[in-house]
Amino acid sequence: MTDLLAAVRFDSNGLVAAIAQQHDTHEVLMLAWMNRDSLAETLATGQVCYYSRSRRKLWRKGETSGQTQRLIEARIDCDGDTLLLLVDQHGAACHTGQRSCFFRADRDGTLTDIAAPLADPAILYGSPT
């Protein structure tokens, strides 16, 4: 077991928050959650795997959309309850087709889109038939 895995303080649901940041541009892409198995798999394979709280199962990032995340470096915060994953994001991190999930900003009280989608989610995830 890696030191990092041993240092994580999983919460009462067995989860730890993980921030994904593009390693070269430093853009914050998303925040998701990991359990012990998803973190161990990520460290072993170098492909980021989260835990989906809604689907209650491992979520191999990009398994449906092809928008994978390759792990460059994993960091942990001072009290062990948050991870910072430096990644190489293929395409769009967000299920909306946006590069980053954080594409809306407060501008003088108005929520404003600050980026355009890279891709159509209907293409990434398949249109309903």
Next chain:
Amino acid sequence: MTDLLAAVRFDSNGLVAAIAQQHDTHEVLMLAWMNRDSLAETLATGQVCYYSRSRRKLWRKGETSGQTQRLIEARIDCDGDTLLLLVDQHGAACHTGQRSCFFRADRDGTLTDIAAPLADPAILYGSPT
């Protein structure tokens, strides 16, 4: 009320995760939590205020240490349960005296300090008498 405040989906504890990122260097500094009051105060004053889960009260960042965070821009993610705060961090964001809470990285299975503290916490927070 700002659009942003209305768009937040607070969790069952009334909290939302907030990532603080230095606005110019793009360094991820920390992750903390906000309730509605702390977010409203932050948007109104431009000084970042979190909610301390351990102390169960508003946590005006830097009120003890002087290491304040000035809000530059607030962003929200696609599903409204995480904020990205672009801030101007005065000094050390971390209670250990480190600039960022994410100062430990996994390097081939060994957890390694990748930065030196900016300040001695005993000076920032006062030594026990």
